[in-house]
Amino acid sequence: MSCYICGKEKESVEHAPPKSFFPKGKRNSLITVNSCKVHNQDTSLDDEYVRNIITMMIQGSSIAYDHFLTKSIKSFSRSPALLKSTTEKWHPVNYNGVDTKAIEIDRDRVDVVMRKIAYAVFYHKYSQRWLRKLITATTYLKIPNLENDDLGDMIEELQNKHTPAYEGNNPEAFQYAFMETDGNINNQILRMRFYEGFEIWMIPDGDEANEPELNTLY
Numbered sequence: 001m002s003c004y005i006c007g008k009e010k011e012s013v014e015h016a017p018p019k020s021f022f023p024k025g026k027r028n029s030l031i032t033v034n035s036c037k038v039h040n041q042d043t044s045l046d047d048e049y050v051r052n053i054i055t056m057m058i059q060g061s062s063i064a065y066d067h068f069l070t071k072s073i074k075s076f077s078r079s080p081a082l083l084k085s086t087t088e089k090w091h092p093v094n095y096n097g098v099d100t101k102a103i104e105i106d107r108d109r110v111d112v113v114m115r116k117i118a119y120a121v122f123y124h125k126y127s128q129r130w131l132r133k134l135i136t137a138t139t140y141l142k143i144p145n146l147e148n149d150d151l152g153d154m155i156e157e158l159q160n161k162h163t164p165a166y167e168g169n170n171p172e173a174f175q176y177a178f179m180e181t182d183g184n185i186n187n188q189i190l191r192m193r194f195y196e197g198f199e200i201w202m203i204p205d206g207d208e209a210n211e212p213e214l215n216t217l218y
């Protein structure tokens, strides 16, 4: 088996989602895929940034909260630069009548990490590469006036019509479900759910065969 992104010769093995997303004791049979030298570059700072954002967003979930208190706080104190880059852009906002603060999120960085996970999950499930570019959509990351972006509105409608059959060996940390569209596995939509709260949808960009692409498309 070859690299899950480019199909070139296997050099090493990657966890998807990254191991750091899983609290200790919630690491049963993690998904692993083969990757080449190029696609096994160390992205641990990006991974930690994204995990911290997710766990901060859904502190209602006790698993995510524990994980935030143990792991994310530790990673912040280990890396002052990571804390700075996570929280340096605060905006005062009024949300449901309450004055609070919103963090400006590096969406491109989130999207790259999510694409890596999505391509790996597909490869794990179907033993072939996902030959599409992927658009990310979520209702959890808002535009500056705290509303959904256009794709967020779209999936809010879709999710009322789709009952996902989630898969995943560590459901408290990560689950996923493919949503069939036209019978071609490459054209499916992938829902990924973290810590039983934060959900992001990975949507193929068009129906043309394309090489997987990690970087932000537009």
Ligand SMILES: [Zn+2]
Residues within 6 Å of the ligand: 003, 004, 005, 006, 007, 008, 035, 036, 037, 038, 039
């Ligand atoms: Zn590769």
